[in-house]
Each structure stands twice: as C-alpha cells, then as structure tokens.
Amino acid sequence: MKTEVWASLAGALIVxxxxxxxxxxxxxxxxxxxxxxxxxxxxxxxxxKSAWTVRVKGGLYTLAEPLVLTPSDSGTSAAxxxxxxxxxxxxxxxxxxxxxxxxxGDGVWSAPLPTGPDGKPAFFEQLWVNGRRxxxxxxxxxxxxxxxxxxxxxxxxxxxxxxxxLAPLAKLSKEKLGRVIFRIWxxxxxxxxxxxxxxxxxxxxxxxxxxxxxxxxxxxxxxETRYTLENYREALDAPGxxxxxxxxLLYIPREGExxxxxxxxxxxxxxxxxxxxxxxxxxxxxxxxxxRVGFEHSAFTPVLGDVVPHQSGINMGIxxxxxxxxENLRFEWEKGQxxxxxxxxxxxxxxxxxxxxxxxxxxxxxx
Numbered sequence: 622m623k624t625e626v627w628a629s630l631a632g633a634l635i636v637x638x639x640x641x642x643x644x645x646x647x648x649x650x651x652x653x654x655x656x657x658x659x660x661x662x663x664x665x666x667x668x669x670k671s672a673w674t675v676r677v678k679g680g681l682y683t684l685a686e687p688l689v690l691t692p693s694d695s696g697t698s699a700a701x702x703x704x705x706x707x708x709x710x711x712x713x714x715x716x717x718x719x720x721x722x723x724x725x726g727d728g729v730w731s732a733p734l735p736t737g738p739d740g741k742p743a744f745f746e747q748l749w750v751n752g753r754r755x756x757x758x759x760x761x762x763x764x765x766x767x768x769x770x771x772x773x774x775x776x777x778x779x780x781x782x783x784x785x786x787l788a789p790l791a792k793l794s795k796e797k798l799g800r801v802i803f804r805i806w807x808x809x810x811x812x813x814x815x816x817x818x819x820x821x822x823x824x825x826x827x828x829x830x831x832x833x834x835x836x837x838x839x840x841x842x843x844x845e846t847r848y849t850l851e852n853y854r855e856a857l858d859a860p861g862x863x864x865x866x867x868x869x870l871l872y873i874p875r876e877g878e879x880x881x882x883x884x885x886x887x888x889x890x891x892x893x894x895x896x897x898x899x900x901x902x903x904x905x906x907x908x909x910x911x912x913r914v915g916f917e918h919s920a921f922t923p924v925l926g927d928v929v930p931h932q933s934g935i936n937m938g939i940x941x942x943x944x945x946x947x948e949n950l951r952f953e954w955e956k957g958q959x960x961x962x963x964x965x966x967x968x969x970x971x972x973x974x975x976x977x978x979x980x981x982x983x984x985x986x987x988x
Contacts, residue, residue: 641671641700649680654688654713661702662694672700677914679710687892687943688713692899696908698949706914715890715941716749716918719870722880729857730872730880734865735887742868745887746852749918750861751878757802758857758864760789760850765806767845768836769824777831778814782848784824789855791821802851803828805836888920891939898946905946912953916941 643664645657652660657675664671673696696702706712717735725731737743748755760766766786772779790798803814803826814828836846850856854871857864863872872885893916896906919941944950 643669643671643673645673645675646678647675647682648678649682654682654684658688658690658694665693670697670700672696673702675702675704677704677706677711679707680712682711682713684713684715684890684893686890687715687895689895689897690906690909691897692904692906692946694909695906698908701908701910703910703912704914705910705912708913709915711913712915712917713893714886714917715888715893715920716886717743717889719885719887722883722885724880725871728873730874730883732870732872732885734868734870735889742865743887743889744865745889745920747888747918747920748863748870748872749886749888750872750875751882751884753861753875755861755863755872756859757851758853758862759804760786760856762859762862765847765849768805768848769845771836772825772827775827776835777833778817778828780826780836782824782826784821786850787819787821787824787826790816790819790850790853793853793855797853801853804849804851805832806847806849807834807838886918888918890918891920892941892943893919894942896944896947896950898944900946905948906944906950907947908949910951910953912951915954 645660646652647654647657654675654677661673661675664673694702719732719735722730722732734742746757748757766782769781769783772781790801793801798816798819801816803816805812805814812832814830814832817827817829819826852864854864854866856862857871857873860873860875863870865871870885870887874883894911896909898905919939921939942952
C-alpha cells in the first residue's frame with residue numbers, strides 16, 4: 622500500500638484521559654528538555670504506562686543537537702505523551718548568539734565568529750538579525766545573472782555568461798575564487814557549486830562538478846538560465862548582507878539597527894526535534910503531541926556540489942522537525958493544530974506501508 626502523510630488544520634485537540642497521569646516541568650534554570658525526555662524514557666523502561674505531560678515554562682531553550690524521540694518514548698491513544706509550552710513564550714532554538722559587535726566604518730559592522738564543533742571559527746550560510754533573515758553577500762543584489770549558453774562537451778558544468786558579471790571575480794586569488802558559491806536557480810529548485818576555472822574576458826565558467834540536469838533543461842537555448850554569485854567580499858554592498866572573513870563576521874546594518882540593540886543568531890543545530898523510528902523493523906514512534914512550543918534557528922548548510930533535485934527540497938535530509946517511522950503526531954500552535962496521519966491507499970504492496978513514512982516541517986521562526 623502507498624503511505625502518504627496528510628496535514629490538516631482543526632480545532633483544539635481533546636486528549637482522551639487515562640487512569641494515571643504524570644507531569645514534569647521544564648524551565649530555563651531547572652530541568653532541561655533532554656533531561657525530561659530521559660526521565661520519561663527511564664520510567665517507560667520500568668513498565669510505566671502513564672500519560673505524561675511535560676510542561677515547558679516560558680523561555681529560550683538552546684539545543685546543541687536535536688531532541689530525539691524513539692519508539693521507546695511513545696505514548697498510546699489512551700495515554701499520550703504531551704509537550705506543552707506557554708503561548709508565544711516557550712521556544713526550542715538551535716542557534717548561537719553572536720556578540721561583540723563593533724563599527725568598522727564605511728557602513729560595515731564586525732563581530733568575532735562563534736566556534737564550531739572542530740574548535741575553529743564556524744562557517745554558516747544563515748544569519749538572523751533582530752528577527753530578520755540576513756543574506757549571504759551575493760551578486761546581483763536583486764534578481765539574477767543569466768547563463769547565455771553551454772560549452773559543448775561539458776554542458777552540465779561549463780557555460781558562457783555575460784562578461785561584465787564576472788568582472789568582480791577577475792582579481793580574486795585562486796583561494797578566494799574557490800570559495801565563491803555559484804548558485805543556479807532552476808524553475809522550482811536550486812543547486813550550488815564551486816568555480817573550477819573561469820575566463821572573465823571570454824565570459825566562460827567551468828564548475829567543479831556537473832549539475833544534475835543539463836543547464837537548459839528547463840529553458841531552451843536563448844531563454845537564459847538564472848544564477849547568482851555568492852560568498853565573496855566584493856559582493857558585500859547592501860544592507861542586510863553578511864560575509865565571513867578571517868574569523869570575523871562582517872555585516873551591513875539595515876536602517877534603524879544599532880550596535881546597542883542588535884541581536885544576531887547563527888543557526889547551529891542540524892534539526893531541533895526528531896522522531897526516529899525504524900520502519901524496516903516496524904518500530905514506530907506513536908502518540909506524541911507538541912503544543913504551544915516554538916522552534917527557531919535550525920541549521921541547514923548544503924554540501925556544495927550536492928543537489929536538491931526534487932520540488933520543495935523533500936530529499937534535503939535535514940529540517941527543524943523530522944520524522945521517519947511515526948504515527949499520530951500532533952502539533953498545536955496558536956492558530957490551529959497540525960495532525961500527521963498515515964493514510965493507506967489501494968494498489969501498493971502492504972510491505973511498503975511503513976518504509977515510506979517520512980515527513981519534515983521546515984521551520985525558521987517561532988510558529
């Protein structure tokens with residue numbers, strides 16, 4: 622049977638009662654979300670059948686890694702596991718705050734970079750400043766550059782472009798040119814790549830790897846395919862753009878932003894909440910509700926040269942909320958409830974039923 626995941630909006634959820642109920646309280650200065658999960662897991666391992674409610678007090682809970690629920694953390698229809706926050710105040714976040722800002726003049730601010738897992742200054746493609754997404758330095762600032770035609774024999778990585786668009790790259794060192802991101806924009810998806818070599822005078826570019834598609838698959842020759850050039854210092858020229866250089870974050874502030882009030886966050890955790898079943902073994906995470914808990918700043922840095930070849934990035938592998946092998950998950954936010962339900966349709970092998978269960982909710986701000 623084919624398995625699909627349906628999302629629907631409904632009214633407030635009414636949870637069936639059970640003969641026993643137990644509560645835990647999570648707070649910024651007390652029990653952490655991970656510690657609460659481990660307490661429930663330990664109790665269930667001892668045979669506990671209670672309905673559990675984790676009350677998440679208002680506050681920002683910074684996660685270095687996702688909160689992972691497995692089949693052993695499941696509830697039942699009569700005794701679900703619920704995580705209940707305070708409206709608009711309880712937030713699970715996966716970002717690193719960036720401080721130490723200073724004004725370097727010429728309209729540019731700078732701050733020291735946070736440290737990555739390897740102990741070196743972090744690199745990231747996402748930055749949020751005062752609740753607004755910043756843009757990695759890119760050219761052009763608005764719209765796109767355009768590919769004129771492909772180079773015969775290397776049509777998935779070689780191309781002719783407008784010579785003037787390459788002019789800012791002509792004086793870059795080989796090292797700096799190798800860090801430039803060449804981002805191609807298909808009709809409903811994008812791919813990222815690096816420049817292997819270029820000739821600004823001839824307007825030719827050859828990339829490190831082939832793209833998944835022929836460059837003009839979605840547009841005929843003469844109807845130019847779109848691209849942007851990102852991640853080089855010379856492209857840092859517009860408010861709201863940022864660039865990383867020599868262990869420092871450079872940023873051009875937007876109108877009204879001040880050093881005294883700036884709040885900058887770089888997403889760090891690859892995902893915030895994961896429901897991890899094992900569909901091949903029939904091990905499913907069941908009957909979990911998340912109510913009034915917000916999610917912020919989940920990182921996603923695609924590997925350059927890799928692709929996102931399907932609409933909506935459904936194979937991206939990382940999202941703020943992820944599930945594989947799960948049933949009866951409910952998410953309630955201020956404007957409604959999202960319920961994920963397994964729906965069986967005729968015409969498919971029953972053995973496929975749970976092997977295809979997967980959904981991801983891409984969240985970048987508190988919902």
